[in-house]
Amino acid sequence: MNPSGIIFDLDGTLTDSKRGLLASLRHMHDAVGWEQPTEDVLLRWLGPPLVTVLAEEGRTPDEIDTALLAFRRRMADGGLVDSTLYPGIAQLIAELDERGTPLAVATHKIQRDAEAVVEHYALRPRFRGVHGRLDGEAGHSKAEVIARAAASIDLPHAQLVMVGDRVNDIASAHELGMPSIGVAYGYGGRDELEAAGATRVVDSVDELAALLAGERVSG
Numbered sequence: 001m002n003p004s005g006i007i008f009d010l011d012g013t014l015t016d017s018k019r020g021l022l023a024s025l026r027h028m029h030d031a032v033g034w035e036q037p038t039e040d041v042l043l044r045w046l047g048p049p050l051v052t053v054l055a056e057e058g059r060t061p062d063e064i065d066t067a068l069l070a071f072r073r074r075m076a077d078g079g080l081v082d083s084t085l086y087p088g089i090a091q092l093i094a095e096l097d098e099r100g101t102p103l104a105v106a107t108h109k110i111q112r113d114a115e116a117v118v119e120h121y122a123l124r125p126r127f128r129g130v131h132g133r134l135d136g137e138a139g140h141s142k143a144e145v146i147a148r149a150a151a152s153i154d155l156p157h158a159q160l161v162m163v164g165d166r167v168n169d170i171a172s173a174h175e176l177g178m179p180s181i182g183v184a185y186g187y188g189g190r191d192e193l194e195a196a197g198a199t200r201v202v203d204s205v206d207e208l209a210a211l212l213a214g215e216r217v218s219g
Helices: 018-032 039-044 050-056 061-076 089-098 111-120 143-153 167-175 190-196 205-212
Strands: 005-008 103-110 129-133 160-164 180-183 200-202
Touching: 005 143, 018 039, 018 061, 050 061, 089 103, 089 205, 103 111, 103 143, 111 129, 129 143, 143 160, 143 167, 160 167, 167 180, 167 190, 180 190, 180 205, 190 200, 200 205
Parallel strands: 005 103, 005 160, 103 129, 160 180, 180 200
Antiparallel strands: none
């Protein structure tokens, strides 16, 4: 696979942000007096917008507003950048950029948080655009965000590839007629990515780098 441009998801693809996200979700439950879910349940929440997850859990609009406020306070108090780049990601992004491959980020994080995380890791100059959710965008589809990222690269969707770790990334890329690479080292896992119809699935950053360089990778 040798795409003309690449769009990356953020959490679970470029950054391992599980520690900060889980801590913020647990703080949210404590703050509003809800019973703590298991870690397996919370891990399934990583990917889609939290407002969507809470609505599907049956929470009322008022409950959701209160919970989101508690979650965002904890994220602002360090949770947002309580993460690490996956080993090899910084080098991969640098090599792709230096080869002249246009890059962008598309994440379900809200726009200002997406920008803050990418700036935190000093990666912003490598990307043509960093795109998160805008006000009023919710639901599982990420197509609007990915479409904005594609516009910042300014190439046809079929010439790009979406790289992500959850069904939202893969299904939304298909919605736009864009090939996709599922990264099974993230939070969704190989079964979820294959079921979503990822064009290719890789198990490591090394495999991702080889695939994007046009090398043959099994899986």
